[in-house]
Amino acid sequence: MPLSVADKPRRRRRSPDEARREAISSARDLLLTQGPSAVTLTSVAREIGVxxxxxIHHFGxxxxxxxxxxxSMTADLSDALDAAIVRLRTDDGxxxxxxxxxxxxxxxGGAGRLAAWIAMSGDLSHLEPVRAAVRNLVAAIKEKIGASDGQADGVIGSAVLFIALSAFGDALIGDPLRDMLGQDADAGRQVVAGLLARMLADYSAL
Structure with missing residues (x-):
């Protein structure tokens, strides 16, 4: 049955930059709510009324x-890590x-689904912008605990890896696992934060 005029998406004039931003925002919402398979030109065009x-003109x-x-999502992840670095350097807690x-x-923020999507695509170059933020996070933790030896890099790198892997798993399957185990929503975060705090304290005591 054909759509009535009222049912059809309303189209309006957009600047090229505005059209790109709206398309990316819509595609991001589709990824987070429906998964990678929902991110198609047809679905995004329908969502924003173009x-x-x-x-095709805007993205090829x-x-x-x-x-x-x-x-776009990788940039947001980098920004989040940068914000964490600022807190680490200025806040005792x-x-x-x-x-x-x-x-x-x-x-x-959707980085869990993003990481899964990138991993499935096989093109890890999309994660390259995060590299500097991760290195800065390692450097900030090292600075926080006053470590200067090369061994600290390996230990801190392992800690950051553990945080990221825990956050990734929590984002993808944390809710049902916590429900099975009768755990609070922040249970995983508390465990990881406790381990990080202990590591900082151990190095500071050396």
Whole structure:
């Protein structure tokens, strides 16, 4: 049955930058609510009320759109890590704040689904912008505990890896696992923050 005039998406004039931003925002919402398979030119065009050809003009292909979404979300993840670094360098109670920032980026920020999507795509180059933020986080923790030896890099790197992997797993399957085990919503964060705080204390005591 054909859509009535009232049912059809309303189209309006947009600048090229505005059209790209709206398309990326819509694609991001589709990723978070429906998964990677929902991020198509057709679905995004329908969501924002433009033609399929219009999105082709802006992104070239569905792969171009997906790459733009990945870049946008990766930038947000980098920003979240940078914010955690600032807290770590200025706040004595920072371990939980750092963990909260990373967990939030992977859950509400969508980095968990993003990471899974990138891993399935096989193109890990999309994660390259995060590299500097991760290195800065390691450096900030090292600075916090006053460590200067090379061995600290390995230990701190392992800690950051543990935080990121925990946040990733929590974002993807944390809710049902916590429900099975009768755990609070922040149970995983508290465990990881406790381990990080203990590591900071142990190194500071040396």
């Amino acid at each position: 033609t399929h050809a219009n999105l 292909s569905v792969a171009g759109l997906q790459s733009a979404v990945m870049a 920072a371990p939980l704040e750092v963990v909260n920032a990373v967990f939030a980026a992977f859950s509400t």
